[in-house]
Structure formats: structure tokens, C-alpha cells
Amino acid sequence: MRDQVLEHRFVESFPETLEAGVLYISLEYGSAAHSCCCGCGEEVVTPLTPTDWSIIYDGEAVTLHPSVGSWTLPCRSHYVIRRNRVIEAPPWSDSEIEAERRRDRRAKAAHFGVDAPAGSADAVRSAAEAEDLRPESGWKDRLFGWLWRPKS
Template identity: 65%
Template sequence: MRHKRLEHRFVEHIPERLQPGVLYVSMEYATSAHTCCCGCGEEVVAPFTPTDWKMTFDGETISLRPSIGNWTLKCRSHYVIDRGKVKEAGPWSDEQVEAERRRDRMSKARFYGQSPNVEPQAEPALPTNELGFWRRLWTQIFGRK
């Protein structure tokens, strides 16, 4: 990891050009941005929402949770920003990434009261009267078997 620490700057608007090693935080737009900590130079944006990232400011440093997983970037870097320090979190397999994406879609769907966009199950659908309680409830709420 090229950047072991990120200096934070509170800004109204995220600048067009990001300075490496700086975590820009816009409270007005509830988001942060920085260049990837691996040093590849790609822009990384972390929005603050109930289902995305949480930012903690302790008066001196900033932490972001959960980890930053740059799965769509060539570098596929993965790290945590904890009190301004960058801690490498290690690589994830494609299966781990896809499982997290499914979990994220489900979390957003639950929070926003929408039907999740999930892939069809490989297993055959059972008649409704043979489904378990949770599957019947899921079907009633989201209209999927």
C-alpha cells in the first residue's frame, strides 16, 4: 500500500483533481473521496448513507466503515481507514465479492422497502403451500419464490 495514512480535509465540494494521500469529506453532500491507497491513482468515492459507509470524526482523525473494496478497479485493493491510518485488509475472491454485493443489494432493499434485484435461484420453485414460513413471507413481501 502506497498510502499508510490519509490526511482529511472537510470541503463543500469534492475537488475535480484529488491530491494523493488526502481524504476529502463533504458533509453537505454526505460523501468522501480519495485516490486509491494502493497508489494506482484511481478515484474512490464512499457515500455516507444508512446502507453504505459510516464516517467517524473524533476531533482529530477520520475513520470509515466498512472497509473500502475496490473490486471494479484493476488493482482490486482492499483496506480500512481507521483514525486516518490505512490498514490493508487483504484480497477477496470473486465469490466473496459477489456474496457481499448480494448482501448489499438485500440491505438496501430492506432499508428502502423495495424488492431486491436478485438473480433467479438455481433450485426449482416449490408450490407456495410447500414453502417454509420465511420463504412464504419473502414471497408475500417481494413477490418472488
Template identity: 45%
Template sequence: MRIELKHVEHMPSRLDPGILYVSLEFGTAQHLCACGCGSKVRTPLGTAEWQLQETPRGPTLSPSIGNWQKPCRSHYWILQGEVRWAEDWSEAKVAAGRARDHGRLEEHMAGEAGKRRGGFWHRLLRLFGFSN
């Protein structure tokens, strides 16, 4: 199965199979599950979430998509517009993956907060003794 990229501002209410809809403005991607079950799959885009790469052969979305909460439990990669199936994960592996992703997101958010604290206004306030 091939996946084509379509840039949109807002996600359409009806999705077509084989299309990865991407809203850069809202930092999200959405498509219908590659197994054909009809489930909508939403993937937030960002440094600590999914990354989108546009290639001449098609979109790459990483990491893999694991639909563990859906009845189909599909697990696949979208690599240069091609769906590549991956192995099913045990519940323990799913829990470990979620914990890893949560930790990665927390680390990213802590880094972003640190950048804001180190910004111009924070340094100015610190200079005048208003912040530590």
C-alpha cells in the same frame, strides 16, 4: 500511510494523496486509492452505505474499501486515519458482499418508505378514508 480528513462542499477535480475529502451536504466521500495507483475512490455516506467517524487521530470509514473493479483490486480499511490492508477477495466473495450490501440498502429504503407512509399526512388521509 495516513489519511487526513478534509471537509468540502464540492469534490475537487484534482485529489491529493492521503486526503479523504468529505461532502456532508452531498453525503459522499472521495479519495485516491491507498495503493498509489491514482484511481479515484468514491464512497456514498449513509446508514446503509459507508459510515464516517471523525476521531482525534483521524477519520474512520467503514466498512472496508474493496476496489474490485479497479486493476489494483486493493482492499483496505481507513481506521483513525491509518490505512490497514485487508485480504484480497475471490470473485465469489465479492459477489456475496455485493448481494449483502444490496439487500442492506433495499431494507433501509423499505424502512424509509414505511416511515413516510406512517407520517402525519398519511395518518390524516387514512383518518378520512383516503388511504389504506
């Protein structure tokens, strides 16, 4: 990771060009944006919603949860932003990414009350089911997630 620490800036809207090393947070538009921390220069936007990302601001630093996985970018970088620090996370396989995308679709459908067509792969039986669809990971990934999760 090129950026090890991010400066946070609360803004109404994002600048046209994102400055490297800065996490822009727009409460007005419910999203955060930054230049990818790997250094590739790509723009990363994270919507702040109950089914996407959330931020914790403790008066000094910002934590963005969950991790940022740039799966659609060529770099495919994966990292956690915790108390303004960038922590590199283990890469995900294509099957892990697809499993997370399925879980995300189901969580959104459950939260927003949108029913998938009956019998479809994305049909939601309950919000609890959606939460149980996280991709399987090895013990190192689970330990990493436990160690770096935001404090409640």
C-alpha cells in the same frame, strides 16, 4: 499500500483532481472521496448512507467503515481507514465479492423499502436476513475484522 496515513479534509464539494494522501469528506453531498491508497491514482468515492459507509470523526481523526474494496478497479486493493491510518486488508475472492454485492442489494431493498420481484434471488424477507448474508471468511479474516472494527 503507498499511502499509510490520510489527511482528512471536510469540503463542500470535491476538487476536480484528488490529491494523493487526502480523504475528502463532503457532508453536503453525503460522500467521501480519495485517490486509491495503493498508488494506482484511481478515484474512490464512498457514499455515506445507512447501507453504505459511515464515518466517525473524533475531533482529531476519521474512521471510514466498513473497509474499502476497490473491486471494480484493476488494482483490486482492499484496506481499512481507521483514525486516518490505512491498514491493508486481505484480498477477497470473486465469490466473496459477489456475495457482498448480493447482501448489499438486499440491505438497500430492506432499508429503503424497495421490494424485489416475488421469487427473485434478491427478494428480501427481513432486514435481519440481509445482515446475515456477509460472505463467509476464514478465521484470520474474522480476527482481522474484529481487531480493526471501529470502537462504538
